Amino acid sequence: MEKNLKSRVTINRLCYKGLDIFAKKGYYNTNLDDILKELELSKGAFYHHFKSKEDFFIHIVQSLIVQKVYGLLIEPLNTHEDPMPVILESIEKALEPNKSNEMVYGFMLADFLTEFSKRNEDISRYLKDVVQMWEVNLVSLLKKGKVDGYIARHLDCEGIAAYIIASFLGIRTLMADKNPRQTKYLYLQQLKHYFSSLKPQLELI
Amino acid sequence: MEKNLKSRVTINRLCYKGLDIFAKKGYYNTNLDDILKELELSKGAFYHHFKSKEDFFIHIVQSLIVQKVYGLLIEPLNTHEDPMPVILESIEKALEPNKSNEMVYGFMLADFLTEFSKRNEDISRYLKDVVQMWEVNLVSLLKKGKVDGYIARHLDCEGIAAYIIASFLGIRTLMADKNPRQTKYLYLQQLKHYFSSLKPQLELI
DNA sequence: CCTTAAACCGACCCATAGGTTTGTTGCCTT
C-alpha cells in the first residue's frame, strides 16, 4: 500500500478504536496496550504517529468528537421552523445507542468533561470548546425562535440553553445505571413539557 | 489522650481531609501522600485504620457524603407546604460554595458518580444508593404535592424527579468552568420556570 | 538494484502510587 495512505489508515484505526475504548472504560482507565492489542499494533507504531497519549486524545476530540457533536446536535438546528421540536429530536437522536459500533448510549461528552475537569486543563479546554459551540448555536436558534413567535418574549435564551445542556449532561449519568431506555423516555417527556411552557401565551397578545 | 478517642480523632481528620482533597482533585488523581502530608501522618497510620484506599473512600461516602446529601437535599423536603419552592431552595443551598472549608460549590456527588461509573462498580453502587435515596424522597414529596393540589394530576412524578436530578447533576459540570455564580443563577431561574409549569391549571377544574 | 526514510516492532526504562513490613512510642491493664 502507498506509504501516505497506509499512515492515514493506521491513524484512523487508532482513533476510532481509541474513542471506542475510551468511551467505554474512560481515558485514565485505558492503557495504550488495551487499544494496541486489539489492533495488533505496537508501541512503536503508536508513538510514530502521536507524540503522547494526550496528543492522541486531543486528535480524537478534534476529529471524531467535534464531528459527532456537530452532526448530532448542531447541524440539525439549522432550520426555520419551531426550534423546540427540532432541539428535542436532535437530543433524542444523540441519546440513542449507536448500532454501528458498540458505543454505549450516544456519545460521551459529559463523561469526558467530568473525567478531565480536574486532571487535565488542556484537554478540558478542548472539550469545553465543543460544548460552547453547541451552546452558541442553541442560543442563536432560540433567539430566532423568539423573533418568530415560537418562544415567549420575556424568557432568557442563555438560561434556557444552559438548562437544556445541563439536563442533557446530567441525564447521561442517570442512564449509566438503571433502565436506560426508561430513563431516557422519562427525561424526554419532561423536556418536552418544559419546552411547552416556553411558548408564548397567545391569549395575552 | 485516651486510645480509643485518639483513634476516632485520627479517623475523622483523615476522612474530612480526604473528602476535601478528593472533591477538589478527584479520587484517582489524589494519592494517599497528598492527604497524609497535610495531616502529617504516615502510611502506617493510614493502613492501621483502613484496609485500602477504596475502603477509605467507602467509609467517607457512608459517613460524610450520605450525611451531607441528607442534610442538604433530603431533610429539607420534610414539609407540608407547596413542594416546589422547598425543592428549589434545597437545590440552591446545595449549590452554594461552602465557606467553612474550601469545598468548591456545594457537594460533589455528580463528579464522583461519573468518576467511578466506569472504574469501580462497588463504589458506584454506594454512590448510586445515595442518589436513589434522594430520588425516592423527591418522588414521595411530589406525589404528596399532587394530592395536595400543588402539582397537576396528569404529570409523572418519577419523570419530574429524574428531570430534576439530571439537571442538577449536569449543572455542576457547567459550573466547573465559566462564571459559576452566573451559571447557577441562570439554572435556578429556569428550574423555577419549569416548576411553575407543573402547577395545575386552576381554570380547568 | 540499492539507498533512504517512513512505518512498525518489542524489549527496556522509570516514575508513580498503592500496599507491606519492620520497628518505635506511649497509654492501659494487671
Next chain:
DNA sequence: AAGGCAACAAACCTATGGGTCGGTTTAAGG
C-alpha cells in the same frame, strides 16, 4: 513496674503504564 497492644513512623516492595530506543520491514525514488 512490666508486659501488651493500639497508634503511628518510615523504609521498602512491586505492579502498572506511559514513554524511549535500537533494530527490522517495506514502499518510493534514482
